[in-house]
Structures are given as structure tokens and as C-alpha cells.
Amino acid sequence: xxxxxxxxxxxxxxxxxxxxxxxxxxxxxxxxxxxxxxxxxxxxxxxxxxxxxxxxxxxxxxxxxxxxxxxxxxxxxxxxxxxxxxxxxxxxxxxxxxxxxxxxxxxxxxxxxxxxxxxxxxxxxxxxxxxxxxxxxxxxxxxxxxxxxxxxxxxxxxxxxxxxxxxxxxxxxxxxxxxxxxxxxxxxxxxxxxxxxxxxxxxxxxxxxxxxxxxxxxxxxxxxxxxxxxxxxxxxxxxxxxxxxxxxxxxxxxxxxxxxxxxxxxxxxxxxxxxxxxxxxxxxxxxxxxxxxxxxxxxxxxxxxxxxxxxxxxxxxxxxxxxxxxxxxxxxxxxxxxxxxxxxxxxxxxxxxxxxxxxxxxxxxxxxxxxxxxxxxxxxxxxxxxxxxxxxxxxxxxxxxxxxxxxxxxxxxxxxxxxxxxxxxxxxxxxxxxxxxxxxxxxxxxxxxxxxxxxxxxxxxxxxxxxxxxxxxxxxxxxxxxxxxxxxxxxxxxxxxxxxxxxxxxxxxxxxxxxxxxxxxxxx
Numbered sequence: 340x341x342x343x344x345x346x347x348x349x350x351x352x353x354x355x356x357x358x359x360x361x362x363x364x365x366x367x368x369x370x371x372x373x374x375x376x377x378x379x380x381x382x383x384x385x386x387x388x389x390x391x392x393x394x395x396x397x398x399x400x401x402x403x404x405x406x407x408x409x410x411x412x413x414x415x416x417x418x419x420x421x422x423x424x425x426x427x428x429x430x431x432x433x434x435x436x437x438x439x440x441x442x443x444x445x446x447x448x449x450x451x452x453x454x455x456x457x458x459x460x461x462x463x464x465x466x467x468x469x470x471x472x473x474x475x476x477x478x479x480x481x482x483x484x485x486x487x488x489x490x491x492x493x494x495x496x497x498x499x500x501x502x503x504x505x506x507x508x509x510x511x512x513x514x515x516x517x518x519x520x521x522x523x524x525x526x527x528x529x530x531x532x533x534x535x536x537x538x539x540x541x542x543x544x545x546x547x548x549x550x551x552x553x554x555x556x557x558x559x560x561x562x563x564x565x566x567x568x569x570x571x572x573x574x575x576x577x578x579x580x581x582x583x584x585x586x587x588x589x590x591x592x593x594x595x596x597x598x599x600x601x602x603x604x605x606x607x608x609x610x611x612x613x614x615x616x617x618x619x620x621x622x623x624x625x626x627x628x629x630x631x632x633x634x635x636x637x638x639x640x641x642x643x644x645x646x647x648x649x650x651x652x653x654x655x656x657x658x659x660x661x662x663x664x665x666x667x668x669x670x671x672x673x674x675x676x677x678x679x680x681x682x683x684x685x686x687x688x689x690x691x692x693x694x695x696x697x698x699x700x701x702x703x704x705x706x707x708x709x710x711x712x713x714x715x716x717x718x719x720x721x722x723x724x725x726x727x728x729x730x731x732x733x734x735x736x737x738x739x740x741x742x743x744x745x746x747x748x749x750x751x752x753x754x755x756x757x758x759x760x761x762x763x764x765x766x767x768x769x770x771x772x773x774x775x776x777x778x779x780x781x782x783x784x785x786x787x788x789x790x791x792x793x794x795x796x797x798x799x800x801x802x803x804x805x806x807x808x809x810x811x812x813x814x815x816x817x818x819x820x821x822x823x824x825x826x827x828x829x830x831x832x833x834x835x836x837x838x839x840x841x842x843x844x845x846x847x848x849x850x851x852x853x854x855x856x857x858x859x860x861x862x863x
């Protein structure tokens with residue numbers, strides 16, 4: 340009799356546990372099917388970026404920008420505790436960077452040609468109020484100005500059409516019932532997504548929901564399917580954009596000021612030029628050291644990662660918003676269903692995910708293409724110099740027998756060599772050294788020294804490039820005035836371009852891969 344009562348009590352307890360809301364919620368989430376067909380929604384990337392990133396700042400009135408769908412191109416995974424403006428800039432460069440660079444270069448080239456043929460007025464030269472400017476300092480700023488205006492305009496206002504998932508838009512935040520249905524269908528959103536974009540910051544691996552999204556995305560892939568994970572550190576997006584703006588400032592604005600002063604004033608301007616250049620490179624070096632340090636810390640946490648250590652908003656909030664429900668409890672149940680046990684999932688995070696993120700952190704944030712986009716003002720400046728030589732070659736160098744076309748071609752090639760060769764190599768040197776010197780010092784003077792060393796190394800790399808350029812310009816075999824130094828420029832450009840590509844391909848600007856066995860099948 341007592342045995343029967345005990346058995347009945349156990350059955351009642353099992354029914355009570357099974358009837359807990361968290362069990363029902365976990366059951367719906369793990370099946371990876373939407374609560375209803377109308378719940379599965381996506382939005383266009385342009386709509387998610389509109390309003391200067393209002394969706395990333397937590398605006399809850401944007402559900403009307405979403406639409407019903409069956410497939411999603413990319414799932415945006417990010418921590419809401421990270422910087423919203425950094426995410427926005429990183430996403431702008433990710434989606435619009437290539438289009439902005441291409442359109443800006445085309446517009447810059449058109450402006451350069453128009454100036455060369457006299458269709459655009461002279462801004463600094465013989466045809467306006469700057470008659471006092473010496474002939475060797477006549478300049479054009481049309482290409483650089485048009486290029487920068489087009490670059491920023493396209494970067495901010497270009498409308499990429501790819502479908503994405505962003506919870507603040509695709510899940511109705513104003514209707515409690517619809518929001519609940521959207522959260523219950525998070526597994527369906529993950530399963531319907533073809534790829535995942537991870538907006539990485541220092542808080543990413545410490546948040547329960549971001550790691551749950553990674554787990555769900557990996558689980559949702561069919562057997563043998565390669566999970567496509569794209570990683571973009573949000574710290575580097577602003578660094579790239581600031582570098583582009585600063586290059587434009589240095590090459591165009593300060594250059595324009597310098598031709599209107601003389602003597603001590605010009606020396607002061609060039610001193611300002613060097614100070615600004617050093618300051619920006621210093622800030623970049625400091626930012627890269629912080630980034631590499633955060634990567635090392637994040638990977639160290641992943642190497643010994645445990646679900647017990649991650650943070651959950653509802654637990655931090657004391658469950659005041661949703662009494663009786665705990666996100667951690669639901670996530671644990673989902674993970675146990677997907678992976679068999681929490682321990683098995685933690686093991687996969689410490690091995691597969693650790694190796695994947697290690698490889699991605701070393702490869703994706705510092706690709707040759709991304710660096711080239713950040714350094715494009717060098718090309719615009721070269722187009723300006725080429726257009727000036729094409730228009731005023733006889734005035735600029737009356738003793739030269741080289742044709743304007745030859746000299747203009749030389750300047751374009753010099754610009755290409757700087758843009759796609761020497762400058763990316765200098766950037767790589769700075770990043771590699773910043774990575775090696777990432778450890779934080781207790782004394783501030785040592786910190787300043789460590790931030791300065793990559794700057795000096797970058798300056799040395801540029802000095803070597805310009806020394807080789809002058810060496811080739813005046814080499815007895817290559818020196819002939821009728822060629823306008825074009826052969827030396829061709830030889831140098833043909834050397835630095837493959838060198839830059841090989842260094843980025845086989846060395847890389849990011850940290851050295853320290854994963855034990857990189858799971859390349861998980862990499863795009």
C-alpha cells in the first residue's frame with residue numbers, strides 16, 4: 340500500500356514537472372518550427388540599417404519593416420550589451436563598403452579626367468586667386484573631394500537588399516502575444532537562416548542568448564552541411580572608417596592649406612601633418628592592442644567555457660518582468676534536447692567553437708579587401724596628381740621631355756602601388772606588432788611606448804618604400820627623362836602588389852592561429 344502511494348506521488352511529481360511552462364516552451368523551441376507561418380519573418384538589411392541604426396539602439400516600433408518569408412539569408416547575432424554605434428558602422432562597412440569604394444573610385448576617376456581636360460576649374464593653381472602659388476605646387480582636389488563625398492553617401496545611404504533576421508524588427512516588440520510567439524519560434528528563425536553574422540565584442544561569449552543562438556544555428560544544419568559563420572569584430576569597424584577619414588584629411592585638407600603658406604607657416608603645417616599622422620596611427624595601434632587583448636581574453640574564456648558562468652538578463656533582473664519563467668532554465672532544456680547534455684554542449688564550445696572562432700579572429704577581421712577599402716584615399720589623391728600633370732605638365736616641369744600622358748600614368752601607378760601595395764604592408768606591420776605587444780603594462784609610460792612602437796615600425800616600412808622608389812627612379816638603367824620615371828614605377832608597383840597579397844594570404848595581419856585543430860568545415 341505504501342509502495343503504491345509512493346509510486347502515485349512520483350507520477351504526480353513527474354506530471355507536475357512535465358507541466359512546467361519551461362518544459363512546454365523548450366519543447367516548442369527545440370522542434371525548430373514556427374508557431375504559425377505568419378511568425379517567420381525577415382527584413383531587408385537596408386531597413387535594419389536605416390535611421391542611423393535605430394534598430395540596433397533598441398527601437399521597438401520597427402516591426403512594420405519586416406515581411407513574411409520562408410528563408411532568411413543571414414541571421415544577425417549580437418550582444419545587446421555591446422556598443423550600438425560600433426555595430427552600425429561595422430555593418431555599414433560589411434554591406435556597403437565595397438559598393439561605396441567602387442562608386443567613389445569611378446566618380447573620382449571621372450572628376451580627374453574632367454579636370455585634366457579643363458572642364459573643371461582650378462582650385463589651387465594659375466587660374467584663380469592663388470597666382471602667388473609656385474608652379475610646382477599647383478594642385479587639384481576634385482578627385483579626392485568627389486571620391487569622399489560619394490564614399491560617405493553610398494556608405495550611409497546605399498540600400499543592400501539581402502534578407503536578414505534582427506529580433507528588434509522581425510519579432511513584434513509592442514504586442515506581448517506576438518513577441519511570445521516570436522521568441523518561441525527562435526529555433527525556426529535559426530533553421531531558416533542560410534548563414535550567421537556574428538557581431539563580436541567583449542561581451543558576446545558572456546551572454547546566454549548569444550551562445551544559445553550559436554548552439555541553435557549549429558544544430559539546425561543538416562548532416563554534412565557546412566555551417567556558414569561570418570565574424571566581424573565591432574571594435575574594428577570604427578577604426579577602419581576613422582583611418583579613411585584621416586587619410587582624406589591628411590592628403591587633401593592639410594595639403595591644400597600647405598600651399599597657401601610659406602616659410603615658417605609651411606613648416607608649422609607640415610609639423611601639424613606629422614603630428615596628426617602620428618596621433619591617428621597611435622590611436623589605431625592602441626585600439627588594435629585592446630582588440631587583440633579582448634580576443635585573447637574571450638578565447639581563454641571559451642577554452643574553459645561553462646554555461647554556469649554566462650550572464651542572463653532575467654536572472655540579473657531578479658525575474659521581475661516574467662515571474663515564474665527563467666531563460667536559463669529554458670535554454671538548458673533546449674541544449675539538453677539538442678546535444679544530449681549540458682556537458683556535451685560545453686565540450687563542443689571548448690573544442691569546435693573555440694577552434695572556429697580562433698581561426699576566424701585571425702582571418703576575417705583583417706582581410707586584404709577590408710584594408711584596401713580603408714586606404715582608398717591614397718588612390719583618389721593619386722588621381723588628383725595625375726590630372727594636374729596631364730593638364731599642366733609643361734608648366735610644372737618645362738625641362739621634361741616626357742609627355743603628359745606618361746607622367747599622368749606614372750602618378751596613377753604610384754597611387755595604385757601605395758593603395759594596394761605599400762600601405763597594406765604597413766598596416767600589416769602595425770597590426771602584427773600590436774598583436775605581439777598586446778599585453779597591458781601596469782605603468783602608463785610603458786603603455787605609451789608600446790602604442791608608439793607599431794607607429795614607428797609603420798613609418799619605417801613607408802620609408803623603405805619611398806627609398807626604393809627613389810632608387811629605382813634614378814637607377815642608371817631605368818633613368819631616362821623621356822620615360823618620366825615610368826619604368827621604375829612599373830617595376831616597384833609590380834613588386835609591392837604581389838608582396839602585399841602574399842603577406843595577407845600566408846601571414847595575415849591578425850593574430851597567429853593557436854587552435855589545436857581548426858574545423859574548417861564551419862568556415863565560410
